[in-house]
Amino acid sequence: MIRAVVFDVGECLVDETREYGTWADWLGVPRHTFHxxxxxxxxxxxxxxxxxxxxxxxxxxxxEREKRAEAGFPEWFGEGDLYPDVRAALAQLREGGLWLGIAGNQTVRAGRILRELFAQDVDLIGTSDDWGASKPDPLFFERVAEVVPFEPGEILYVGDRVDNDLRPAVAAGMPTALVRRGPWATIQWDSEEARKLPTFRIESLAELPDAIAGFNAGAR
Known part of the structure; x- marks a missing residue:
């Protein structure tokens, strides 16, 4: 059974369109060219x-992140950058009795922002900078397994990338969900791995509660 759900950050919870646009501006490159x-x-x-x-x-x-911060343009995201389905999905999963976490390749600063946004919504927030390991390094998923109070096979990892999220999570023994949004999932969606690796292929996080409930019902 799935007892815990751990979410990636960028293009899973957070729409990074604005942030990458600011990087194009920082480089002095037209945004459409950068994208x-x-x-x-x-x-x-x-x-x-x-x-x-x-x-x-x-x-x-x-x-360059340091230079941007010194210039008064630090990396930042807020409530308005969250995908519209995030809050409701987290609330429904919590109501369903699931343990919730957020873990992704993020800086210490981003970790602070995540804690401000989600302190009341999840049980744990971890970042690659906190743990000294970045996806797809297997050590990152070892850290996830260490901090979540369930066995790897009971931890669903949700992400938008086959290479960084699904492949190493499956290797760590975790079920996975691939959410179709952002550049990676859009490009990788029809690949063989994207079809075979994930436990769930979803268009929205709103699909997760019912998908997990159905999976758990079949596991009983």
């Missing part, structure tokens, strides 16, 4: 950070 290159890099199976290097070969994301 086109972003999609091309993902479609080629490359690390999304290589998008920045296409425009500035010496670009270092961590250094």
């Amino acid at each position: 086109a290159m972003f999609g091309a890099v993902i479609a080629q199976g490359r690390d999304y950070r290589e998008t920045f290097q296409e425009f500035r070969p010496d670009f270092d994301l961590y250094e």
Whole structure:
């Protein structure tokens, strides 16, 4: 049975459209040009950070985040950046008695923002910077398994990426859900792995409560 649900952050809970737009502005690149290159890099199976290097070969994301913060433009997201289905889905899952967590590749600053947004909604918030391990490193999912009070097979990991989310979570023994939104899921949706790996393929987080209830009913 599924007893816990752990969510990725970017393009799962948070719509990153505005944030990547600000990165295009920071680079001095038209937003549509930046987004086109972003999609091309993902479609080629490359690390999304290589998008920045296409425009500035010496670009270092961590250094540039610091420069943006010093210039008064730190990374930020808020209530308005959450996907519309997030709050209701979390509330319904909580009402269903499920343990809830958020764990993704995020900075310490992003972790603070997440705690401000979701402190009353979930049982745990963890980030790659907190844990010293980033997806798809298996160590990240070992951390998830350590902090969630259930066995890996009882922990559903929800994400938008086959490569960073589904593949390593399945390798760690966890059921998974692939939500179809954002650039990665849109590009990867019809791939063989996207069809075979996830326990659930969903168009919205609103589908999760019923999907999990049906799965658990069949497991009894």
